[in-house]
Amino acid sequence: MEALKDKLESSFIVFENELNGHAQTPVHQKRRAAMQRFEDMGFPTKRDEEWKYTSLKPILKHDYRLFPNEENSVDFSQIKKYFLNDVDAYKLVFIDGVYSSWLSETTHERFDVCTFSSMLNKFSDVANEYFGQALPEYEALSSLNTAFAREGAFIRIKKSQAADKPIQVLFFTTEHGQEVMTQPRNLILLEENAEATITERHQSLSDKPVLTNSATEIFVERHARLCYHKIQNDNGQASLIDNTSIRQKGESSVTLGTYSFGNRFIRNNLNFFLDEEHCESHLDGITIGDDQQLIDHHTLVDHKVPHCYSNELYKGIYDDKAHGVFNGKVMVHPHAQKTNAFQQNNNVLLTDKASVDTKPQLEIYADDVACSHGCTIGQLDDQALFYLMTRGIARREAQALLLYAFANDGLRNVKLPELRKKLNRMIAKKLNVNLDFEL
Amino acid sequence: MLKINNLHASVEGTEILRGVNLEVKPGEVHAIMGPNGSGKSTLSSVIAGREDYEITQGNIQFEKEDLLDLGPDERAQKGIFLSFQYPVEIPGVTVTNFLKTSINELRKARGEEPLPANKLLKKMREKMGLLDMDKSFLSRSLNEGFSGGEKKRNEIFQMAMLEPKLGILDETDSGLDIDALRVVAKGVNTLRTKDNAIILITHYQRLLDHIEPDYVHVLSQGKIVKSGNKELALELEEHGYDWLKEPAV
Ligand SMILES: Nc1ncnc2c1ncn2[C@@H]1O[C@H](COP(=O)(O)OP(=O)(O)OP(=O)(O)O)[C@@H](O)[C@H]1O
Ligand SMILES: [Mg+2]
Numbered sequence: 297m298e299a300l301k302d303k304l305e306s307s308f309i310v311f312e313n314e315l316n317g318h319a320q321t322p323v324h325q326k327r328r329a330a331m332q333r334f335e336d337m338g339f340p341t342k343r344d345e346e347w348k349y350t351s352l353k354p355i356l357k358h359d360y361r362l363f364p365n366e367e368n369s370v371d372f373s374q375i376k377k378y379f380l381n382d383v384d385a386y387k388l389v390f391i392d393g394v395y396s397s398w399l400s401e402t403t404h405e406r407f408d409v410c411t412f413s414s415m416l417n418k419f420s421d422v423a424n425e426y427f428g429q430a431l432p433e434y435e436a437l438s439s440l441n442t443a444f445a446r447e448g449a450f451i452r453i454k455k456s457q458a459a460d461k462p463i464q465v466l467f468f469t470t471e472h473g474q475e476v477m478t479q480p481r482n483l484i485l486l487e488e489n490a491e492a493t494i495t496e497r498h499q500s501l502s503d504k505p506v507l508t509n510s511a512t513e514i515f516v517e518r519h520a521r522l523c524y525h526k527i528q529n530d531n532g533q534a535s536l537i538d539n540t541s542i543r544q545k546g547e548s549s550v551t552l553g554t555y556s557f558g559n560r561f562i563r564n565n566l567n568f569f570l571d572e573e574h575c576e577s578h579l580d581g582i583t584i585g586d587d588q589q590l591i592d593h594h595t596l597v598d599h600k601v602p603h604c605y606s607n608e609l610y611k612g613i614y615d616d617k618a619h620g621v622f623n624g625k626v627m628v629h630p631h632a633q634k635t636n637a638f639q640q641n642n643n644v645l646l647t648d649k650a651s652v653d654t655k656p657q658l659e660i661y662a663d664d665v666a667c668s669h670g671c672t673i674g675q676l677d678d679q680a681l682f683y684l685m686t687r688g689i690a691r692r693e694a695q696a697l698l699l700y701a702f703a704n705d706g707l708r709n710v711k712l713p714e715l716r717k718k719l720n721r722m723i724a725k726k727l728n729v730n731l732d733f734e735l
Numbered sequence: 736m737l738k739i740n741n742l743h744a745s746v747e748g749t750e751i752l753r754g755v756n757l758e759v760k761p762g763e764v765h766a767i768m769g770p771n772g773s774g775k776s777t778l779s780s781v782i783a784g785r786e787d788y789e790i791t792q793g794n795i796q797f798e799k800e801d802l803l804d805l806g807p808d809e810r811a812q813k814g815i816f817l818s819f820q821y822p823v824e825i826p827g828v829t830v831t832n833f834l835k836t837s838i839n840e841l842r843k844a845r846g847e848e849p850l851p852a853n854k855l856l857k858k859m860r861e862k863m864g865l866l867d868m869d870k871s872f873l874s875r876s877l878n879e880g881f882s883g884g885e886k887k888r889n890e891i892f893q894m895a896m897l898e899p900k901l902g903i904l905d906e907t908d909s910g911l912d913i914d915a916l917r918v919v920a921k922g923v924n925t926l927r928t929k930d931n932a933i934i935l936i937t938h939y940q941r942l943l944d945h946i947e948p949d950y951v952h953v954l955s956q957g958k959i960v961k962s963g964n965k966e967l968a969l970e971l972e973e974h975g976y977d978w979l980k981e982p983a984v
Contacts, residue, residue, distance in 0.1 A: 688812055
């Protein structure tokens with residue numbers, strides 16, 4: 297851990313030197329402050345309350361290369377399967393942290409779908425106003441990302457515009473003969489009454505361990521509507537730390553779905569800050585872990601003002617020795633009367649060795665609110681399994697049918713048919729069956 | 736078709752079936768009656784392949800093949816169907832998706848291609864018509880929130896869809912009103928052919944007015960203590976089971 301920290305500190309100096317004239321910009325001042333915070337806090341350990349179930353040690357022991365020096369090219373045919381099929385979409389594709397224009401499809405016409413770096417160059421007003429304004433400073437890992445923030449997606453949907461196509465953001469890491477760490481940085485801005493659907497995916501094309509420490513800041517202005525879906529289905533060597541923070545203004549609505557099936561390790565730090573009244577926030581998740589996977593969801597919904605609605609539903613299925621964590625914090629501040637906050641985390645364990653730590657954390661300081669939470673950990677229902685099997689359905693398929701039925705309301709806010717289909721197929725594949733679920 | 740020899744089954748060390756013998760031939764309808772707790776549902780579950788019961792003695796053959804080594808799914812694939820006394824609620828699985836999976840798994844086991852969606856829907860509509868069921872059931876979660884009678888009707892609907900060789904109906908008549916009973920009986924009767932067989936487990940003569948059995952058996956304390964023709968059912972209706980308990984002289 298210390299070795300990696302040292303390495304990051306020295307490469308920050310190298311990074312600064314490369315900036316030449318840009319080292320004095322407000323953006324870079326924020327990076328420098330973030331680096332300082334990271335240096336002070338260091339990598340989280342199990343002594344941190346927020347990290348007591350999850351150790352970063354096995355992830356951080358590798359000697360990651362921070363900036364791959366040789367550029368690998370990638371053919372579309374190699375990565376086609378990671379895109380949504382049969383749908384016209386804007387695409388932002390990054391290979392080893394570098395923007396790939398020939399694989400991407402961007403626009404500046406009625407709104408902006410381009411890169412974080414071009415935002416820094418072209419729209420310094422946006423950078424100065426929004427960069428670093430959503431991610432909390434107490435997070436060591438998002439601070440680390442902020443320190444190195446230079447490339448990723450920039451999406452700005454302008455006032456009263458609706459993105460005419462879904463937007464796919466994809467980050468690929470290629471084979472470099474050694475471990476690689478990347479830190480993508482995204483900024484999403486929906487202006488008043490704007491609308492968009494965005495998917496995000498990180499995919500390693502390497503057999504070596506890969507660590508992605510991603511950070512995304514999302515600003516949703518009044519009356520704007522955002523659907524954002526994270527597909528976490530990377531290979532068994534890949535680790536992902538996803539830091540995402542969302543700020544919502546009045547009457548806006550955000551759905552954020554997290555679909556975690558792959559990776560050796562996943563940690564999601566997802567924060568919703570509801571800054572004005574009548575916001576609506578939906579947090580959905582389906583997690584299916586097997587083998588030795590560790591998948592950790594930490595969420596925060598921060599109700600600062602009255603009359604907001606949040607609804608969180610996370611479903612987890614754990615097989616083999618997989619381990620899951622769900623820590624859902626809901627803060628209702630003293631002024632936030634008439635808050636409606638619901639949270640539900642349901643888990644199924646398929647073996648004795650699989651486990652899940654689930655911790656709802658409701659802190660309610662207002663009295664006129666409707667809040668509820670529930671968490672369950674159970675096994676598959678033997679009676680139901682027998683019933684299905686007496687209809688000729690083999691055990692594996694019967695089990696998959698029940699698990700799918702258990703998990704699928706996690707897809708309730710996925711409106712894009714192509715994405716639904718893709719997620720359904722991923723679930724079937726993960727459950728090791730070939731069932732055509734939707735008729 | 737079905738041959739049960741000296742079947743003993745126990746659960747957690749308690750013997751529930753204590754030497755059941757029964758032979759069912761193609762085209763026959765057998766009624767099994769008997770007091771609560773006598774082992775009727777246990778017998779039907781054991782035939783269908785429930786694993787919670789330990790078979791300590793005896794065997795079951797279906798079309799000359801030993802059943803006890805087969806899982807419930809394989810038995811269904813051989814043509815055995817159990818209509819549950821208490822059908823299980825399965826939230827999130829629609830009746831349509833369930834039947835589609837079931838039918839196609841059965842077809843796969845027979846080496847057939849999956850049934851095209853339009854044919855499947857047509858067949859479903861036809862069978863639902865036969866059983867006087869509303870097609871809104873198709874998109875509902877399996878048995879979830881169904882009334883007692885609706886669950887039973889749904890069991891017979893499944894039987895009609897799956898066309899088994901041997902149907903075991905465990906108290907399908909309980910909880911049905913008179914009209915529903917008539918509809919269900921009609922459904923069962925249309926499935927009767929010379930090649931398939933039915934075992935009816937019931938407490939009431941009234942079902943047997945609609946579906947006439949060839950044989951009536953009384954199961955008591957895990958054994959078939961008396962067998963006869965349909966007249967036996969009338970006798971039971973009149974005198975109850977007590978007279979059977981007295982040791983034969
Ligand atoms: N899984 C089990 N664990 C313990 N006891 C059981 C189990 N299954 C059945 N039994 C017992 O076995 C006996 C027979 O039960 P079964 O359900 O077969 O009776 P039945 O003849 O179907 O009764 P009914 O007419 O009430 O439906 C009962 O005493 C019951 O409590
Ligand atoms: Mg019974």
